[in-house]
Amino acid sequence: xxxxxxxxxxxxxxxxxxxxxxxxxxxxxxxxxxxxxxxxxxxxxxxxxxxxxxxxxxxxxxxxxxxxxxxxxxxxxxxxxxxxxxxxxxxxxxxxxxxxxxxxxxxxxxxxxxxxxxxxxxxxxxxxxxxxxxxxxxxxxxxxxxxxxxxxxxxxxxxxxxxxxxxxxxxxxxxxxxxxxxxxxxxxxxxxxxxxxxxxxxxxxxxxxxxxxxxxxxxxxxxxxxxxxxxxxxxxxxxxxxxxxxxxxxxxxxxxxxxxxxxxxxxxxxxxxxxxxxxxxxxxxxxxxxxxxxxxxxxxxxxxxxxxxxxxxxxxxxxxxxxxxxxxxxxxxxxxxxxxxxxxxxxxxxxxxxxxxxxxxxxxxxxxxxxxxxxxxxxxxxxxxxxxxxxxxxxxxxxxxxxxxxxxxxxxxxxxxxx
Amino acid sequence: xxxxxxxxxxxxxxxxxxxxxxxxxxxxxxxxxxxxxxxxxxxxxxxxxxxxxxxxxxxxxxxxxxxxxxxxxxxxxxxxxxxxxxxxxxxxxxxxxxxxxxxxxxxxxxxxxxxxxxxxxxxxxxxxxxxxxxxxxxxxxxx
Numbered sequence: 001x002x003x004x005x006x007x008x009x010x011x012x013x014x015x016x017x018x019x020x021x022x023x024x025x026x027x028x029x030x031x032x033x034x035x036x037x038x039x040x041x042x043x044x045x046x047x048x049x050x051x052x053x054x055x056x057x058x059x060x061x062x063x064x065x066x067x068x069x070x071x072x073x074x075x076x077x078x079x080x081x082x083x084x085x086x087x088x089x090x091x092x093x094x095x096x097x098x099x100x101x102x103x104x105x106x107x108x109x110x111x112x113x114x115x116x117x118x119x120x121x122x123x124x125x126x127x128x129x130x131x132x133x134x135x136x137x138x139x140x141x142x143x144x145x146x147x148x149x150x151x152x153x154x155x156x157x158x159x160x161x162x163x164x165x166x167x168x169x170x171x172x173x174x175x176x177x178x179x180x181x182x183x184x185x186x187x188x189x190x191x192x193x194x195x196x197x198x199x200x201x202x203x204x205x206x207x208x209x210x211x212x213x214x215x216x217x218x219x220x221x222x223x224x225x226x227x228x229x230x231x232x233x234x235x236x237x238x239x240x241x242x243x244x245x246x247x248x249x250x251x252x253x254x255x256x257x258x259x260x261x262x263x264x265x266x267x268x269x270x271x272x273x274x275x276x277x278x279x280x281x282x283x284x285x286x287x288x289x290x291x292x293x294x295x296x297x298x299x300x301x302x303x304x305x306x307x308x309x310x311x312x313x314x315x316x317x318x319x320x321x322x323x324x325x326x327x328x329x330x331x332x333x334x335x336x337x338x339x340x341x342x343x344x345x346x347x348x349x350x351x352x353x354x355x356x357x358x359x360x361x362x363x364x365x366x367x368x369x370x371x372x373x374x375x376x377x378x379x380x381x382x383x384x385x386x387x388x389x390x391x392x393x394x395x396x397x398x399x400x401x402x403x404x405x406x407x408x409x410x411x412x413x414x415x416x417x418x419x
Numbered sequence: 420x421x422x423x424x425x426x427x428x429x430x431x432x433x434x435x436x437x438x439x440x441x442x443x444x445x446x447x448x449x450x451x452x453x454x455x456x457x458x459x460x461x462x463x464x465x466x467x468x469x470x471x472x473x474x475x476x477x478x479x480x481x482x483x484x485x486x487x488x489x490x491x492x493x494x495x496x497x498x499x500x501x502x503x504x505x506x507x508x509x510x511x512x513x514x515x516x517x518x519x520x521x522x523x524x525x526x527x528x529x530x531x532x533x534x535x536x537x538x539x540x541x542x543x544x545x546x547x548x549x550x551x552x553x554x555x556x557x558x559x560x561x562x
Contacts, residue, residue, distance in 0.1 A: 021549065022515030084472040091472075131473035131500045133551075376550040408475075418495065418510050418517040 001233060002108035002140055002167070003115050005147040006089055006124065008082075009135045009162075011102035012040035015081045016071050017415040018133040019408045031056050034252050035072055035402060072401035074257070080409045084132045091304040092124060097237045105144055105237050121163035137162040144235045145228035149175050149203060166291040176204035176229065186225055188339055191218070203229060247285075249274045250343020256295070257339045263292065264307040264329055270344045270388045276380070278346055279373055282312035288324045292332060295340035305332035314350045317369055318376075318388060321346070342406040464526050467556050473500035475509060475552065477517065484508070484519050486533030490559045495519060497552035508554040513540060519554060 017023050027044035029039065038054050045068060050059060056070075063070070063406040075268045082101045095107035104321060111120045121138040128136050139150025140163070147375040150164045153175045162320060166172045182192040184203050198217075200206050215223035224234040249270040257263050278285055293304035309324035325344070379385045407416035468474045479493045487508060489495070495510065503509045505524040510517055513530070520530035520540065530540040542548045 019517075021512030021517065021547075021551075024515070024547070087472040127500075131470070133499070144542065415476050416517060417480045418477045418519045419479075419481045419483065 001142060002111070002165075003142070003144050003147045003233075003237065004093075004106040004108045004117070004121060004124075004140045005099075005144070005151045006085075006104050006106060006128070006131050006136050006138050007151045008085060009137060010040055010042050010046075011134070012071075012078055013042040013045070013084075014134050015067075015078050016074075016405055017042070018081070019152055020405075023069055027063075027066075028071065029063070030071045030073055032136060032401070033073060033401070034254055039073065039317060043286050070403055072404040074405050076407050076410050077405065081134060082238035085128055085134055085136070088128050088131055089124070090128070095237055105176055106145070107237050110139060117165045117167065117210055121165065122161060125162055126158050137164075139164055139166075141166040141202065142231045143228040144237075145185050145225055146172065146175075146231065147177050149229075152179060152183050167383055172195075172231070176207055177202055179203040181206060184225060186221060186228075191222065196217070196266045197226070215285065245349065246345055246347040247274045247277050247281075248343060248345045249277075249318060250341065251290070252341045253339070257342075258335070258337065260330065260333050260335070263333065263339060263342060265390060267292075267342050267344060267357065268343070268388065269324055269328060271321045272318050272391055274344055275316060275321055275373075276377060278349075279316050279377060284316045285321075285346040285347070285349050286311040286314040288321050289345045289347070290325055290328055290332065290342070291344075292339050292342045294337050298338075298340075299357070301337055303334060303337045305334075307332045310348070313346070322388065346350075386395055422531075425559075431504050467496055469555075470500045472497055474551075474555075477519075479519060483532040483534050483537045484521075487521065488559070489519065489533075489554075489557045492560075494558040495554050496556040496558070498555045499552035501553040501555070503550060503553045507555075510551045510554060512547070512549045512551055517551065 010028075015026040016028055016030065025044060026042075027048050027050070028040075028042040029038045030040040031047050032039045035056055036219050037056060038050060038052060038059070041050050041052065045063075048063070048066060048068065050063065050068075060070075065249045072286050078101065085102075086096070086098050089104050089106060093106040093108070097105040099105055106124075108117055108120065111117055115123075121140055125136050125138055128134060137151055137154040137159075139147045139152070139154060141147040141150050148168055150166045153159070154162055154164050156178065162314065166175055180202055180300070181187055181195050181200060182189070182207065187195070195201075195206065195218075200209065206226060209226055211223045211226045214226050238271045253266070257259060271288070286410075287308055289306055289312045291304070291306035291310040294301050298300075301304055309328050311320065311324070315321075406416075408414055408416050427559045451458050460490050475497050477495050477497060479491060479495060480487055485491075489508075503522050505522065507522045508519065509530075510519050511522075511530065512518075518530065518540070519534055523529050523531055523539075528542040530542070532539070540546070
């Protein structure tokens with residue numbers, strides 16, 4: 001039994017390079033929404049010492065002076081390139097779990113007998129590279145956790161073939177020894193600290209720990225990790241992606257907001273976006289939370305607040321969520337603060353088919369007009385055409401993306417030029 | 420039997436939940452004789468794109484390939500999954516710029532234009548050259 005993890009190398013930066021052959025071997029960074037922090041770095045940018053998550057303004061001058069290239073995030077484009085990569089993986093190996101925008105687990109069982117895991121991995125890597133222009137690395141191991149470790153080792157040791165198979169104990173132990181605790185799949189910062197205090201610093205040490213002890217002292221999740229490190233398969237490939245448990249839309253503002261009305265229109269935008277996502281996932285939600293906060297970097301003021309509203313029955317109508325925001329935002333808003341970030345979260349999901357029909361619905365609060373929402377979604381599919389009146393339409397620009405690349409693959413007007 | 424009064428139900432409130440079969444109209448006339456022969460309409464995507472994941476569209480700027488029927492402003496469909504060979508029309512990255520040319524693998528590896536005004540590009544070690552994909556179709560729009 002083998003599992004492969006296909007991982008796109010510096011995915012956003014690699015996407016930016018596909019239609020910019022002039023950027024070959026140049027350092028590239030991609031910034032978060034609002035051009036706040038670095039969220040992706042090409043290998044050249046990494047070796048310049050650019051750290052993940054660093055605020056852009058801190059490195060801007062020296063990075064540009066050294067010839068670095070920068071992009072605002074272009075998620076429409078990255079999403080399309082991701083779809084292409086995942087489609088290829090899906091067509092070659094039918095049992096594929098898309099784990100994130102740039103990672104997928106594949107079931108490689110059976111290939112051992114045929115062409116061998118390494119050769120199949122190489123074939124897969126070459127196919128994705130040639131067809132899409134996106135470089136990938138492929139870590140292969142007996143469990144998901146070990147395939148993640150193989151992928152990490154490719155990156156760390158800069159293995160040229162970009163494929164690593166961990167299929168014997170000697171190689172596995174060598175890889176585990178060279179993997180710090182924090183790089184193990186599922187070990188976060190807090191767990192990292194707790195384990196270090198217990199004297200466990202690398203994956204090999206963790207693999208020696210008796211699973212029962214780990215379960216008692218830490219958690220059942222970490223026990224599973226220990227078993228997976230020892231080659232015991234605990235996590236299967238989920239070819240149907242589990243439905244989301246929540247949808248979050250939040251942004252930092254380019255310019256701080258103090259006015260309640262402005263804050264309200266901006267938040268209404270997030271609500272409409274989240275409700276769109278909710279409907280595309282064919283879910284209904286019965287809980288919305290709104291949060292606002294001032295800048296954490298500002299020493300002079302500090303305020304943060306969050307409040308939720310629950311519906312007695314789940315809905316997917318944007319207007320129901322907007323109604324809730326109108327109810328709760330004034331309750332958490334305090335004047336005279338300069339807010340730097342706001343967001344909303346939809347949670348408590350249920351399937352669209354299931355609508356609890358309470359006789360006691362507060363009727364005014366529930367629009368629940370699926371047909372109307374469907375029509376709006378269809379009209380807005382390619383270009384925003386219909387807005388809800390309380391949305392922020394160009395009146396206030398909360399997002400700054402000054403250095404965004406063309407939408408090469410999703411807009412006729414943005415097609416790459418050939419001469 | 421004990422009955423508890425829990426509130427009044429107004430009939431109007433209930434009508435919001437429509438049962439689907441009321442929405443279907445009953446056709447009483449003679450069914451269309453064409454209904455047995457319905458086919459899906461012609462789909463250009465199906466005709467022009469064989470491998471969706473590997474297919475990209477690009478726009479032509481300039482007249483380097485007019486002799487091959489590729490006009491200035493044309494849209495090219497390129498398939499990155501097909502390996503080009505001698506005489507294929509390809510898009511390639513040459514020294515950091517995309518060009519569309521006819522590939523010649525013999526006698527010497529080079530890219531030739533279909534326009535007398537353009538010189539062939541000979542591929543040597545000084546040139547940064549990479550094939551992007553094979554041009555499978557061209558869309559020239561006249562209006």
